[in-house]
Amino acid sequence: MPHRLNPFILATASKCIGCRACELACAAAHIEGGVSVGSLQAPLSPRLYLTCVGEMRVPVGCRHCEDAPCAAVCPNAAIYRTDRGVQVDESRCVGCKTCIVTCPVGAMEMGQIWENGKPVMRRVANDNSPEGSEMEPALLASKCDLCKDRAGGPACVEACPEQALALIYPDAIKRRRNIQAALALKGTGARAGEVL
Amino acid sequence: MHPFVLSDPSRCIGCRACEIACVDAHMDEDMVEAGNKELPFSPRISIVHEAEVTAPVQCRQCEEAPCVAACPAGAVVSEGDTVRVETERCCGCKACMAACPVGAMQVAVIPGKIKTPVAHKCDLCTGREKGPACVEVCPAGALRVFGREDLQRIPVSKRRQSASQLAGYN
Amino acid sequence: MGAGDCVCIIGTNTTACHPVIGLGMMQAKRNGAQLIVIDPREIDLAREADVWLRLRPGTDTPLLSAIAGEIYNAGMVDVESVAASTEGFKEFCEGLAKFDAESVAALSEVAADDIRRAARCIGRARNTAFYYTMGVTQHTTGTNNVLAVSNLALLTGNIGRPKTGVNPLRGQNNVQGSCDMGALPNVLTGYRSVTNDDVRGSFEEAWNVTIPAEKGRTIPEMLNAIEEDKMKGLFVFGENPMRSDPDINHVEHCLHHVEFLVVQDLFLTETAELADVVLPGASFAEKDGTFTSTERRVQRIRAAVSPVGDSKPDWKILAELLERLGRPERYADVKDVFDEMRMLTPTHTGITYERLEAGGIQWPCPDESHAGTPILHVGNCMRGAGKFVPLEHREPAELPDAEYPLTLTTGRVVAHYHTATMTRRCFGLAGTWPEELVEVHPADAAEYGIADGDLIELRSRRGVATGRAWVTRRVPRGLVFMTFHFSESPANILTTSAADPVTGTPQLKVCAVAIRKLTEESTSVESLSIEEHASCHIA
Structure with missing residues (x-):
């Protein structure tokens, strides 16, 4: 089937070792031109977040909701659904942060955004500067874009040393599990050790 | 315990009457009107039709439901006889689809006010006088509701049966 | 059917195409009947089968002949009684020699042991009923395939009794009735040849016309005749050859070429779109009359709703055409049509609308005191002695090759x-x-x-x-x-x-x-336009 529903990146908590390779890869993938050791000039702004709860650690990110609350609350139509997930048009984002409040999984953040090899800037007042103001990197809505322009697909999935992350297509998973459930009903054995 | 509907693959002929009855039972319009209005066809039962097996699969109304646990919006709740989706709260994040072990959760557009895909699944046709429409319509007798009483009776009677078989051993 | 009986299905995906009969087969299986499925696809019934023969498409005749050969060689045939009630038995048995299980296994890609298992099932069963559909007939060897089924039924004495027989499951509602009524190029009603002067004479007398004594054209012959300018007009009733006939490009060429095309249908089909005149027909729910089921049962139907718009029941359209062609007196209602038909058709003479009130009647039913005929060939074949036809294998007209693998x-x-x-x-x-x-x-x-x-x-x-x-x-x-x-x-x-x-x-x-x-444009989720999106409410 053509994938009717947006894919998204899902982590398996039991496999995650908390190494943060996904966060690093994500941040690097979203700086135009990429980064190498020693060339990093900006704070890293990953778009998925290693989260620890007690002993458990697991990265959390955008689910690319079908009725995305972030898109619904955006006052400037900067967030919209496409056939490649829910995307943010940074040029329309004014940094109102309502999306952060509304996202049910905490996938939205304000982060530095890169455009044409440079961070997108904003003007802030500064009495010490001759013009009375100066430019600094703007913080705008930033969330997983499924690495839409990256040839190799999502950088986090590629970077994970434990294969704890996967780009999943919900329709395909559903179909596979339907088949396995039917086979199990027939007594042919349940699914075990499924790879997402 | 929640009752649930289970299929018998040895009887199913894959005729899809259950799927159509399910859609019909969850719509206000009749089928002719639904066609005229081009409403979405959103069954809550999935037909598996493969070389190895033919059978419908639907929600088991799990007691410790993974879909309930996975939902970030609190839209899937265990309540009364079923595990229920509060459609208005669903934002279509699909975590429930990723969580359900039998693939019973559907995320798609359903007839009604909401025009984006939302989670929906078997609700045992709660409120329908004759019970689940799929069970009623199946011409092959391949679908059955396992109710509370069945779930209490079945293990007891099976234990009796096994005990009497064990009686043969010395 | 139950223990001791056998159901043998060939080229029929019964649970999908005839689900009610398919459910009956599943029930027979649960009752203890054996099930043999002969089909290249793993259809639902193949899973339930005691023996499933996954033959290479187009090898039905050799496979059925090999089963017959195994049954004969294993001594499971009542030679004396079969020889007495049939003709061509000896030649047929001799002809089976070339269909030995091993060589047919190589040809049909079915294991020789499976052929023998099927033979044992049929040979040992008290009754075997054979069912087939288009998987048998839609081949260049279709006639041979049907004869191979018939040979097997004759050989094993599975004819003229309950739970036996050669049973074609008709592919469409009332296709049985249409054929019974002579909607074929070579026969009048009741399968009586147009070349028979007596039969033609009875129609000529009733209609006061002269009927051509030579048989008409099959659909492929019609299309060829159009191409050769031997046929100028075509009247298509409730059929959509632009989708249902083979080689659509050729069909389209012919339908463009024909001078005058009339199509009578419920909807503006792909074929109707090419027509010079479209006549709106009525659906099953909008008309009175009879349908004949796959078991030759003539059943009364009644209109549940009135025809929509300008549409009319088929018989009415034809009666009005007749009227405009100068024969206005013919039919006032459906009963007139039926009564004329039954008086001209000995197999249907005993069936009346009054009798049909009490339920369907299976033809032959020669007079009004006759109860109808649930089973054909009881006691003996209708033609007299059952006829064995020795067969040869012929490969399909087109086989895979390097270019079309x-x-x-x-x-x-x-x-x-x-x-x-x-x-x-x-x-x-x-x-x-x-x-x-x-x-x-x-x-x-x-x-x-x-x-x-x-x-x-x-x-x-x-x-x-x-x-x-x-x-x-x-x-x-x-x-x-x-x-x-x-x-x-x-x-x-x-x-x-x-x-x-x-x-x-x-x-x-x-x-x-x-x-x-094919690479596909990703159009799975529509992108909302910015304008549309900007109007979204705060959730």
């Missing part, structure tokens, strides 16, 4: 009927099976880089069609299956018009194709 076979799915002009207009049926799903074996899919759900292109010597791939083991390696339900995925662009020499039935079950994956 796969075999395409076509059929139906449970949700749709024929070219789906009606069923795709039903919300539920269209919803449950919205598009073509081309069955492709996983190994073939892997070879051509095709994943489940990919859009694929199928190409044959005659045309190109597209459809969505369903990667499944329902088909064996080398075979692809598609339906002819979906106008946008027309399987019959691909199929060959090569036909059975006797019946003119085309070989829709075998043609050679090549497949490849």
Whole structure:
């Protein structure tokens, strides 16, 4: 089937070792031109977040909701659904942060955004500067874009040393599990050790 | 315990009457009107039709439901006889689809006010006088509701049966 | 049927195409009957079968002959009584020698042991009923295949008794009735030849016209006659040859070429779109009359609703045409049509509308005191001695080769009927099976880089069609299956018009194709425009 529903990146908590390779890869993938050791000039702004709860650690990110609350609350139509997930048009984002409040999984953040090899800037007042103001990197809505322009697909999935992350297509998973459930009903054995 | 509907693959002929009855039972319009209005066809039962097996699969109304646990919006709740989706709260994040072990959760557009895909699944046709429409319509007798009483009776009677078989051993 | 009985189905996906009968077969199996399935696809009943013979498409005659040979050689035939009630028995048995299990196994790709198991099932069963449909007939060897079934039934004495017989499951509602009424090129009602002067004479007397004494044309012959300018006009009733006939490109050429085309249908089908005149027919629910079921049961139907718009029941359209052609006196209502027919048709004379009030009657029913005939050939075959016909194997008209390496076979799915002009207009049926799903074996899919759900292109010597791939083991390696339900995925662009020499039935079950994956524009989720989006409410 053509994938009717947006894919998204899902982590398996039991496999995650908390190494943060996904966060690093994500941040690097979203700086135009990429980064190498020693060339990093900006704070890293990953778009998925290693989260620890007690002993458990697991990265959390955008689910690319079908009725995305972030898109619904955006006052400037900067967030919209496409056939490649829910995307943010940074040029329309004014940094109102309502999306952060509304996202049910905490996938939205304000982060530095890169455009044409440079961070997108904003003007802030500064009495010490001759013009009375100066430019600094703007913080705008930033969330997983499924690495839409990256040839190799999502950088986090590629970077994970434990294969704890996967780009999943919900329709395909559903179909596979339907088949396995039917086979199990027939007594042919349940699914075990499924790879997402 | 929640009752649930289970299929018998040895009887199913894959005729899809259950799927159509399910859609019909969850719509206000009749089928002719639904066609005229081009409403979405959103069954809550999935037909598996493969070389190895033919059978419908639907929600088991799990007691410790993974879909309930996975939902970030609190839209899937265990309540009364079923595990229920509060459609208005669903934002279509699909975590429930990723969580359900039998693939019973559907995320798609359903007839009604909401025009984006939302989670929906078997609700045992709660409120329908004759019970689940799929069970009623199946011409092959391949679908059955396992109710509370069945779930209490079945293990007891099976234990009796096994005990009497064990009686043969010395 | 139950313990001791055997159901043998050949080229019929019964649970999908005749679900009510399919359910009966499942019940028979649960009652203890043996089930033999002869089909290249792993259809639902194949799973339930005691013996499933997955034959290479087009090898029905040798396979059935080999089963007959094994039964004969194992001494499971009542030689004396079969010889006494049949003709051609000796020649037939001698002819079986060339269909030994081993060589037929090599030819049909069915294991010799499985052929023997099927033979044992049939040979030992008290009763065996044979069921077949288009999987047997839609071959260039269709007539031979049917004769092979008939030979096997005669050999094993499975005829003229309950739970036995050669049972073709008719493919369409009332196709039995249409054929009974002479909607065939060579017969008048009751399968009586147009070349018979007495039969023709009775119609000529009743109608006061002269009827041509030579037989008419089959559909392929009609199309050829149009091409050769020997036929100028064509009247199509409730049929959609632009989707249901083989080699659609050729059909389209012929329908463009014919001078005058009339199409009578419920909807503006692909064929009706080419017509000079379209006559709106009425649906089953809008007309009175009779339908004849697959078991020859004439049943009364009554209009549940009035015809929509300008549409009219078929008989009325024909009666009005007759009126304009100068014969206004013919029929006032459906009963007049029926009464004329029964007086001219000895097999139906005893069936009256009054009697049908009490339920359907199975023909032959020669007079009004006759109860009808549930089983044919009781005691003896209707023609006298049962006739064995020695057969030869002939390969299908088109086999896979380097350029077109796969075999395409076509059929139906449970949700749709024929070219789906009606069923795709039903919300539920269209919803449950919205598009073509081309069955492709996983190994073939892997070879051509095709994943489940990919859009694929199928190409044959005659045309190109597209459809969505369903990667499944329902088909064996080398075979692809598609339906002819979906106008946008027309399987019959691909199929060959090569036909059975006797019946003119085309070989829709075998043609050679090549497949490849198509790259698809991703249109899965519509992008909301910014304007549309800006109006979204705060959740």
